[in-house]
Amino acid sequence: MHTTQRPAAPAGSPILEMARRAAEYRAAGHRVIDLTLGEPDFAPPAHVVAAAQRAATRPLGYTPANGIPELRRAVRQALERDRGLRRTDAEVTVGCGAKQVIFNALLATLRPGDEVIIPAPYWASYPDMVRLCGGTPVHVPCTAGSGFTLSPDALAAAMTDRTRWVVLNAPGNPSGATYSHDALTGLAGVLRQHPSVMILSDEIYAHIRFGAGEYVSIAQVAPDLSERILLVDGVSKAYAMTGWRVGWGIGPADLVQRITSVQSQNCTQTATVSQIAAVAALEGPQDFLTERCETYRRRRDAALAILKQSRHLDVQEPDGAFYLFPRLATDDDPAVADILLEAGCATVPGSAFGAPGHLRLSCATDIATLKEGCRIIVATLDGISAWSR
Ligand SMILES: Cc1ncc(COP(=O)(O)O)c(C=O)c1O
Numbered sequence: 001m002h003t004t005q006r007p008a009a010p011a012g013s014p015i016l017e018m019a020r021r022a023a024e025y026r027a028a029g030h031r032v033i034d035l036t037l038g039e040p041d042f043a044p045p046a047h048v049v050a051a052a053q054r055a056a057t058r059p060l061g062y063t064p065a066n067g068i069p070e071l072r073r074a075v076r077q078a079l080e081r082d083r084g085l086r087r088t089d090a091e092v093t094v095g096c097g098a099k100q101v102i103f104n105a106l107l108a109t110l111r112p113g114d115e116v117i118i119p120a121p122y123w124a125s126y127p128d129m130v131r132l133c134g135g136t137p138v139h140v141p142c143t144a145g146s147g148f149t150l151s152p153d154a155l156a157a158a159m160t161d162r163t164r165w166v167v168l169n170a171p172g173n174p175s176g177a178t179y180s181h182d183a184l185t186g187l188a189g190v191l192r193q194h195p196s197v198m199i200l201s202d203e204i205y206a207h208i209r210f211g212a213g214e215y216v217s218i219a220q221v222a223p224d225l226s227e228r229i230l231l232v233d234g235v236s237k238a239y240a241m242t243g244w245r246v247g248w249g250i251g252p253a254d255l256v257q258r259i260t261s262v263q264s265q266n267c268t269q270t271a272t273v274s275q276i277a278a279v280a281a282l283e284g285p286q287d288f289l290t291e292r293c294e295t296y297r298r299r300r301d302a303a304l305a306i307l308k309q310s311r312h313l314d315v316q317e318p319d320g321a322f323y324l325f326p327r328l329a330t331d332d333d334p335a336v337a338d339i340l341l342e343a344g345c346a347t348v349p350g351s352a353f354g355a356p357g358h359l360r361l362s363c364a365t366d367i368a369t370l371k372e373g374c375r376i377i378v379a380t381l382d383g384i385s386a387w388s389r
Contacts, residue, residue: 014124014352018337022346033345033373035361038173038322040240044281045288048239051280052273060272065264066256067094067248071275074282075248079231082206083217090253093260094278096270098204098234098247101259103129104266105200105230105249106165108258110135114164119150120354121325123173123202127354135164139354144316144327148175152186159194166191168218169202171209174325174353174360176318178209181216188222198255199229204247207238207289209320210297219250227252237321238289239281244274296322299363299370306374312381322363325350328381331357339384345376 011017019036026032043049066072072092079085095101102125106116110133118126120139127137140158142148155166168187170178179187191199199218206215219229234247249259263269300317303324307315315326328336333349333356340347340359350358361377363370 013128015348018341018346018348021341025341025346031344032341033365033369033376035363035365035370035373036346036348038237038362038364039242040237040292040322040364041366042240042292044239044241044244044277045284047284048241048277048280052277055273055276063269063272063275065269066092066260067269068272068275068279070279071246071248071282074279075233075250078282079250082215083220085217085219087250088253091256092248092250093256093263094246094248094270094275095259095263096245096247096267097236097242098202098232099125099129100245100263100266100270101232101234101247101249102126102200102202103133104259104262105232105251105255106130106133106135108262109198109255110164113162115160115162117155117158117163117166118354119148119154119167119169121148121172121175121350121358122167122354123169124352126167136162138163141354142175142177144314147316147319148172148177148325149179149183150187152190155187156190156193159190159197163194163197165198165200167200167202169204171205171318171320173205173321174323174348174350174355174358175316176321176323176325178211178319179216179218181221184216184218184221188218188225191222191225191228195228197228199225201229201231203231203233204237205321206233208293208296208322210293210300211319230255235278235281238292239278240292241274241277241281244277245270246274246278296363299365299367300324302367303361303363303370303374306371306378310378310381312384313378324361324363325353325355325358326361328357328359333357333359336381340377340380343376343380345373345380347377 022034072089112134116130130137230251235241313326337349348360
């Protein structure tokens with residue numbers, strides 16, 4: 001078998017690997033608090049489940065590769081409702097989660113050696129996806145001091161004539177970082193000087209924010225760049241529907257068409273019943289989203305209150321998403337994650353996100369479990385005097 005033509009297969013998601021190890025410990029009879037996965041612990045809204053149940057009793061066949069027209073319309077209308085942006089149905093395509101839309105977009109556009117700028121810390125999947133599609137990930141470290149956001153200067157310095165995409169993810173996984181209108185204006189200024197570079201705006205956590213005011217997307221801040229922006233979102237995080245596998249991309253019609261072509265020869269479409277459920281999620285009541293944010297905020301604050309007691313951790317207050325990303329007193333985060341797992345709390349080492357010396361803790365779990373996990377972390381680290389700050 002010839003395997004050399006493809007880019008090296010990645011080792012697999014380090015997040016899923018830690019979750020697997022946590023499950024293994026549990027299966028061996030240990031009590032383990034699992035703070036690894038970014039998986040909302042809520043049931044989907046009742047009207048969504050009802051819509052799926054009704055749909056499942058009918059024959060459900062294949063749908064167009066870019067999604068059922070009702071879902072593309074619902075996505076477009078939600079974009080107008082939430083961001084004030086108007087798009088056509090031809091500028092929307094649906095896939096099996098935001099992840100597949102991103103992958104399809106990279107596969108459709110990257111030539112060998114093309115570079116993709118990924119601000120670090122980043123969602124662990126971006127670099128592997130870029131590599132699998134033949135591209136080269138270019139990591140740009142963003143420090144806690146800058147709120148883990150990319151500065152215009154850092155972006156300008158990372159640009160080369162091979163740059164094909166710039167990835168922006170806000171609120172960010174794992175840091176929770178968000179960009180203000182001014183910050184995005186600064187980045188747009190740099191992007192205007194590089195007219196062949198595309199912008200991937202991953203807004204999957206847009207509904208999970210703790211600051212005041214509306215979400216700001218680069219698509220709103222720089223409408224003149226709309227022909228180069230692929231805005232990605234989905235039902236996974238906001239509507240607690242990770243397993244339904246529905247995400248979408250909104251971008252220029254020619255790019256959207258290329259993404260759809262990849263989709264059509266890949267898995268044809270995402271499940272029809274899930275698409276119908278996603279329409280119900282987008283068109284149904286939205287007020288529960290604010291309540292969910294409040295729940296995540298309470299969890300974040302409860303976890304922060306415990307973690308801040310440790311002299312071994314430096315932890316920032318995230319603006320959005322449902323993760324905490326404390327800095328450790330050592331750069332050996334994989335070793336710390338191993339020790340914590342043995343002590344009964346599973347976390348993901350920051351190296352997986354391009355930020356060694358950190359840990360990612362998911363707050364997508366009930367508050368009592370989260371607090372117990374944080375107490376284990378603090379007590380365990382306090383027992384290791386060699387790592388004192
Ligand atoms: C930043 C980011 N983008 C995309 C995704 C994937 O979302 P989906 O479930 O829609 O594929 C995740 C999931 O963890 C994520 O954290």
